[in-house]
Structure formats: C-alpha cells, structure tokens
Amino acid sequence: MLDGPKTKAAKTGTASAPKAAKKKRMDPDAREAHIVAEAVRFFAEHGFEGKTRDLAKRIGITQPLLYRYFPSKESLIERVYEEVYVRRWNPAWESLITDREIPLTDRLCRFYREYSRAVYDYVWVRMFVYSGLKGVDINDRYLRGIKDKVLRPVCAELRHDQGLPSPEEIPIGEQELELAWSLHGSFFYRAIRRYIYNLTSTADSDMAIDNEVKVFLAGVGPVHRQLVEKQAEQAQ
Amino acid sequence: MLDGPKTKAAKTGTASAPKAAKKKRMDPDAREAHIVAEAVRFFAEHGFEGKTRDLAKRIGITQPLLYRYFPSKESLIERVYEEVYVRRWNPAWESLITDREIPLTDRLCRFYREYSRAVYDYVWVRMFVYSGLKGVDINDRYLRGIKDKVLRPVCAELRHDQGLPSPEEIPIGEQELELAWSLHGSFFYRAIRRYIYNLTSTADSDMAIDNEVKVFLAGVGPVHRQLVEKQAEQAQ
DNA sequence: ATAACAAATGATCAAACGATAAATAAAGAG
DNA sequence: CTCTTTATTTATCGTTTGATCATTTGTTAT
Known part of the structure; x- marks a missing residue:
C-alpha cells in the first residue's frame, strides 16, 4: 500500500x-x-x-x-x-464570451480559436473519447460545464444580438441549445477527424473556425427568432 | 481450421x-x-x-x-x-442530393434526417469510434466515401444554388470542403453525445436537423462566395 | 574505502485469457 | 428401441497480465 x-x-x-x-x-x-x-x-x-x-x-x-x-x-x-x-479551462473565456464591447463574431472566433488550440490536442481528445466509451463520469461533468459556461452564454449573447428577450424573461429551450451544440460540435468533429480518424486536413484551422462562425452567425437569426417565439408561446 | x-x-x-x-x-x-x-x-x-x-x-x-x-x-x-x-448506405441518397427539381433545403433536410436515422445508431457509432481509435482502415475508407458521395456533391449544389462556377470550372478547395464537413460533423456530434457520452437530449432530432440545415444554408452564401473567388484567383 | 540507504532489476506468483481436446447429451434414422 | 450424428459442455493447456519479493546496483555520507 x-x-x-x-x-x-x-x-x-x-x-x-x-x-x-x-x-x-x-x-x-x-x-x-x-x-x-x-x-x-x-x-x-x-x-x-x-x-x-x-x-x-x-x-x-x-x-x-x-x-x-x-x-x-x-x-x-x-x-x-x-x-x-x-487546468485546461481558461477562466478568461467566460468573460470573453459575454464581453459586449467586442462584436459577437470576434468573440466567438477568438474563443473557438483559443479553445480548440488549448483543449483539442491528441491526448485530450483521445482520452476523452476513450473514457466516454468506457462510461467514466468525467465526460458528463465536463459537458455539463460546457453547457453552463459556453452554450447557454452563447445563446444569451445571440439573443441580445438579435434583440430577443433575455433568458431571464424566457428560458433557453432545448432546440435553442441544440443550435449552440451544432456550432460547438462542428469544431470538436474537426478534432475527431484529426486525432481519432487520423485524417490530416491541409486547411488552416483558424480560417476554418472563422468561416464556420461567420456562417453560423449569418444564418442563425431567423431560426433562432422563431424558436424563441415558440418558446414564449409555450411559456405563457 | x-x-x-x-x-x-x-x-x-x-x-x-x-x-x-x-x-x-x-x-x-x-x-x-x-x-x-x-x-x-x-x-x-x-x-x-x-x-x-x-x-x-x-x-x-x-x-x-x-x-x-x-x-x-x-x-x-x-x-x-x-x-x-x-448495406447501410442507400444509393438513392446520391441522386437525392443532386436532384435539382427539389429545393436544396428540402434535399439536405431529407438526406440528413434519413442518413442520421439509418447510420447513426448505438452499434454503428460506437464501433466506428472504437475502430477509429484502434486505427483500423475502415474509417478512412468510409470517410473517403462520404467526401465523394456527400460533401463534394453538397459543395457543387451549393455553388449552383448561389450562381457560382461549377467544380469543373473551378475545383473545390480545402476550406470550401471544411464548410460541408462542419455541417456533416454537427450531426455526427449529436450521435456522439448520445451514444458515446450517453447524454439524452429531449430535443426532437428531426427538428434539430432541419434547424441546423436552415441556419447553414441561410448563412453560407457570402463566405462560400468569398472562398470560391479566392480559389479562382489562385487557379489562374 | 566502506557502510548505509534506496533505486532498479530479475524471478516469479496467481488470476485471466484465447484456444484445444475429450466427454456428454440431444435429435433423427432405421 | 438402438445406432449414428453432432451440438454442447466439462476439463484443461499455454500464454499473458497485474502484482509481489528477494536481490542487485548506483549514490551518498562518514
């Protein structure tokens, strides 16, 4: 012993x-x-x-x-x-996402650039997937943190950006959260392709991240608005 | 023996x-x-x-x-x-994606609804990830097929939808392909959350898929156009 | 140098594992 | 029923694996 x-x-x-x-x-x-x-x-x-x-x-x-x-x-x-x-999570990210002095596009681009670089490396991704398959509770706890520290704040900032009611007025719905998951997931999937499937993309990562954020923000407006309105009806 | x-x-x-x-x-x-x-x-x-x-x-x-x-x-x-x-791939999907009689939004919604339902189940996803970690060649071959049968056609249809030159005139670039990967990956990530991380989302899958496709198509235009134009400059 | 301590090795154990061979028992044919 | 066939089980082999113990060897203090 x-x-x-x-x-x-x-x-x-x-x-x-x-x-x-x-x-x-x-x-x-x-x-x-x-x-x-x-x-x-x-x-x-x-x-x-x-x-x-x-x-x-x-x-x-x-x-x-x-x-x-x-x-x-x-x-x-x-x-x-x-x-x-x-010590892989940078607390500054939380205030970065909600810093309304900076345009939302820049915030998300910067966050996902830094987050992808800091977190999605060979060791982290493979261990995370291995322990997920094994059923360890680490993944559950970690993703719960992502939900609270990233996805919900992103939804809140999206609402503010679109002039929609805040989460305090109308709570964030499941489908709304799925929108944020899809953005987040597309970046994680890049890491999976690289470190699990061993596919080396010649495309520059930062540029790809910027493009995906731009596409997301340019297109999310109407869908988001519709979801929040439906959420408002159900709430009343 | x-x-x-x-x-x-x-x-x-x-x-x-x-x-x-x-x-x-x-x-x-x-x-x-x-x-x-x-x-x-x-x-x-x-x-x-x-x-x-x-x-x-x-x-x-x-x-x-x-x-x-x-x-x-x-x-x-x-x-x-x-x-x-x-026998998990439905050959009809290839013609569905390129069927210009149907609006592109409908095509992609239908395809990813059916594809997610047919392919992304408990057994398939976990085995795919297990063999990916193990380094089996199956993943490489499969994803090569996805690239040829889904991503490139999607890029081609996107170009046609936006009035951009066809892939025969200007070949599809790496960053352009990354856009299609991001859409595809967001759906695969949904399956990972469910079958690897064991997170049960109460959100309806079909609705989530439709929303993501709509967001993508609504926002991809300017970014896509810019990428193709840059691609055209490098080609000449 | 030499004694004392501990880092590192070699030998080995007990359980678990993939695989094999002999023994058992269920089904059909006459 | 008896005989034949073969699906299934019981017993076991050889190897691997996590773990233990006695021994060796490098380092430091005196």
Whole structure:
C-alpha cells in the first residue's frame, strides 16, 4: 500500500541535469514525472487496457518499477486523468464570451480559436473519447460545464444580438441549445477527424473556425427568432 | 481450421420456431446468427477487447462453443464488422442530393434526417469510434466515401444554388470542403453525445436537423462566395 | 574505502485469457 | 428401441497480465 517512494523531501538537491533522461538512476520526483508524462501519451494511444509491460518498455524501465511509484495500474490511470483534465479551462473565456464591447463574431472566433488550440490536442481528445466509451463520469461533468459556461452564454449573447428577450424573461429551450451544440460540435468533429480518424486536413484551422462562425452567425437569426417565439408561446 | 459447423445445407428443415431462443439445441445457422447478433451489441458496448467468456455468458452458451462456429476471436470480430458496415448506405441518397427539381433545403433536410436515422445508431457509432481509435482502415475508407458521395456533391449544389462556377470550372478547395464537413460533423456530434457520452437530449432530432440545415444554408452564401473567388484567383 | 540507504532489476506468483481436446447429451434414422 | 450424428459442455493447456519479493546496483555520507 505504498503510495510513492519514501523520500519526498529530497528534490533534486544541488543542480542535477534539468532533463536527466539518460541517467541510470533518477531522482524519484523526476522519475515519477517521467513515468506520468509517458503514461499520458501511452494510454492516449492504446487506451486504458494498454499493458503495463509495454508502457515500461516505452519508458525504458522494467515493469515492476512502475509499482514502486504507483500501487496499482488503476492509481496510475487516475493520476493520468488528473494530469490531462486539470487546468485546461481558461477562466478568461467566460468573460470573453459575454464581453459586449467586442462584436459577437470576434468573440466567438477568438474563443473557438483559443479553445480548440488549448483543449483539442491528441491526448485530450483521445482520452476523452476513450473514457466516454468506457462510461467514466468525467465526460458528463465536463459537458455539463460546457453547457453552463459556453452554450447557454452563447445563446444569451445571440439573443441580445438579435434583440430577443433575455433568458431571464424566457428560458433557453432545448432546440435553442441544440443550435449552440451544432456550432460547438462542428469544431470538436474537426478534432475527431484529426486525432481519432487520423485524417490530416491541409486547411488552416483558424480560417476554418472563422468561416464556420461567420456562417453560423449569418444564418442563425431567423431560426433562432422563431424558436424563441415558440418558446414564449409555450411559456405563457 | 474449421470455418463453421459441418452442415450448411440443413437449414431449419420443416417449420422450426421462427425465433428459437429457449431450445437447448439450436439449428447451426440459427445459432450462428444468434451469436453474431449478440456479438455485435457486445463488442459495440465493451470494445473489441471484450472477453470471450463474458460474451458467451451473455449469449447463454459456454465459451468453447464460440470456437465451433468461429475459428478465432478475430474471425468473429471480422464477421461483426461485415454485419455492421454492409448495406447501410442507400444509393438513392446520391441522386437525392443532386436532384435539382427539389429545393436544396428540402434535399439536405431529407438526406440528413434519413442518413442520421439509418447510420447513426448505438452499434454503428460506437464501433466506428472504437475502430477509429484502434486505427483500423475502415474509417478512412468510409470517410473517403462520404467526401465523394456527400460533401463534394453538397459543395457543387451549393455553388449552383448561389450562381457560382461549377467544380469543373473551378475545383473545390480545402476550406470550401471544411464548410460541408462542419455541417456533416454537427450531426455526427449529436450521435456522439448520445451514444458515446450517453447524454439524452429531449430535443426532437428531426427538428434539430432541419434547424441546423436552415441556419447553414441561410448563412453560407457570402463566405462560400468569398472562398470560391479566392480559389479562382489562385487557379489562374 | 566502506557502510548505509534506496533505486532498479530479475524471478516469479496467481488470476485471466484465447484456444484445444475429450466427454456428454440431444435429435433423427432405421 | 438402438445406432449414428453432432451440438454442447466439462476439463484443461499455454500464454499473458497485474502484482509481489528477494536481490542487485548506483549514490551518498562518514
């Protein structure tokens, strides 16, 4: 039941190599970090049923050494989860989406450019899909956050932009939310094509994002208005 | 190296139960069909690393019996692939998309309604994603077909609708194709939310599809025109 | 140098897995 | 009924996999 090497206060001491990669005997903290870093890519590539022996070979250590740093495979996987899903959300995005000093087009273009670059990388996308298939609760929680921090605000800004009543007056409907999901999903699908299906598009990502946002904003008006009006009838 | 039970001409003979489910001893063809049917759902649920013992327990047979009908787990999986990815494409769709007697909006609404209903079900989506993660070539081939049979025709019809030059005059560019991908992807993402992330939306699917198509067509014009014009400059 | 500590390895266990072979039992033919 | 056929089961093999333990080897302090 050991949860890591005994020495935790050791650190690197003097000034050991900043990237001690070829030393036979590593500083425990550095070794642990190295294991986690490689495990992240390994499990992203092979899924969580990847074999510990293959992982060890990839790291360049023996398989039992993994168990000196992590009591079980599962605990290593949990650590990998933390490593991937922590600190990827930028709180500034929430205020960016609702900043009415900036035109809505610019806000959405900037947000989805930055969001796609920060979140949709090889490791994140594959792990997210792997854990979705596996049925882990991470996806549910994450998408709930997207709904509250992105989709609903986007709907609210769309309403303001079109001169429609605010969500406080008329709550956001399911079909209305689907509109925001479709925009969001088209960007996630780009990441899926790239990292799951391995299709390399020569098209510039930022330009593609801008185009899709423009198409969406140029066409969403009438449909959105109609949905909100129908929503208003049902509410009364 | 046996590839099935010896008797292939037996069939069900007289008039055995149409759905012989509880008989202790099944007709070989019926048994094989039963195994495949259950295997399809089993592997869709657990992925291709699902254990043969679990599959057998689910079917209600012993694990070695699987090996009387399939020489190996891999051969069973190949059979499952065939079962899922054959005859799901409706050739009529190709002529539907290009049928200029019908308004483009109606064509795309009808196509994506039918396509989503026929293709994007639990088994298909999960298997497609599982094999994508695994790196099987199926995805690549399938998406190549989507590109040729859906996206390029859609781009061509969009051009005709906007009075832009045909693809024979000016070839379809990468960014132009991305527009069609974004529409297509938003529908696939709906299926992912449902079958991978297990998010049940109360929103009516057909209505959501119609709305997205309308938004797309209402907004795509200027962006599309600009892309084609840029494409024309680069071509000369 | 040498003793003390711990990082890392080699050997190995127990359970799980795909696959095989022999034994059992259900159905039809005579 | 008896005999033949074969669908199905029971028992088991060889390998793989996560995990453990004793041993070796590199590092530091004295």
